[in-house]
Amino acid sequence: MDRPKPNARKRLLANKLRRLREDAGLTQVEAGEPMRFNKNKMSRIELGHLPDYNGFLALLDRYGVIVSDYDDWVRQYDRAWEKGWWHAYGLNDQGYIALEADADEVREYQLGFVPGLLQTEAGMRAAFADARDPLSGRRLENEIAVRLRRQARLTEDPPLEYHAIIDESVLRRPDLLPDDQCAQLEQIIKRAELPNVTVQVVPINHGIHSGRNGSFIILSYPRLREPDIAYIEHGFGSLQFEKAKDVHTARLAFRHLADLAYDEPDSIRLIRQVITET
Structure with a gap:
């Protein structure tokens, strides 16, 4: 073994x-x-x-x-x-949480959901309730507590450098009640105001592009002098890539999507437009 x-x-x-x-x-x-x-x-x-x-x-x-x-x-x-703080919630060092906790920079492309680091609590509850294995009770509260603790790194010292690229379709899905949906979009705007957070949106009118293949995350560790890791979560589990060739491909894909996406000011304007339409 x-x-x-x-x-x-x-x-x-x-x-x-x-x-x-x-x-x-x-x-x-x-x-x-x-x-x-x-x-x-x-x-x-x-x-x-x-x-x-x-x-x-x-x-x-x-x-x-x-x-x-x-x-x-x-x-x-x-x-x-x-032991990392996540052990108190029944998690070990082998999942994504431990990878993110040691990272200095996270780049995330999200095709299906609002990224966890940008979610409101209502957004978290909706996401966990709609999971393949829906959560409830103590398990649900633990997962929410873990996600909120992860979000705290955006404002702690030293802050996590976070760059999120979100497909426009994510912003327009009626996953929440109108008021909660507006609060979720406002939360994204508020997070984007942090100097260590960058948010971009890939507009729907780009049509077919490489990002339609699915979401992925790249984690970087300059402080630890460790190589980057690419991470993909899918419907049946997750995959972690550490080979230089695979991670290089992920970095190229992320840069390509960043070029396709609106820059941050235009992305924020689009999010505000979606709010007025909600």
Whole structure:
């Protein structure tokens, strides 16, 4: 059975350990020999499957880190093992929430729904009620709490950089009661006023275009020095793409859609027009 993929904080620390080893001029076999860590174990460590605390300190010593510098490394080690806030809601590190929580930038194209980071609570409830597995009771309230917590990153310091491209048809679907629909559209406008948020709308009159193939998200991690990830959610689950070729294709698709879409001022004018028509 495949091991669960480590979270981004573990992978970041693992990359730093690898660079320490390389700076020390050691192979994986040479580095692990005093601790009886074979090459396979060293390879797993450098992929993010960190050793126990004593093993971690032994690696630092092996790589020539002086004891007075241990405190910073230990803080990084402790943080890598911390459970994310989403664990309190019964979620683990393997879903989208953990990917987004570590990201510095999110680019999202949405063909079917108002993006979760821009939804009002009424919009969330409608979306969850209409899901393939409709939510209710405690599960519904947990999902709403998680989504609201995700939205808080748009205004926290440092704020999440967020660029949403929305198909015009999303704005015109009568998914909510008229007053709730207007509130939802006003929420999008309000979020677009944030300096870290960009909202664009692809007008219906563009006809057939590559975005009609479906929604997707690109997550970027410059602070962690991790490669971008492309993410697609579909009716039967989700797909995560990390190969450079696949992510490059997603980036090209997003740039193409950004060129097709109205710029942000014109997009906001269109949203206001839809509000007057609602």
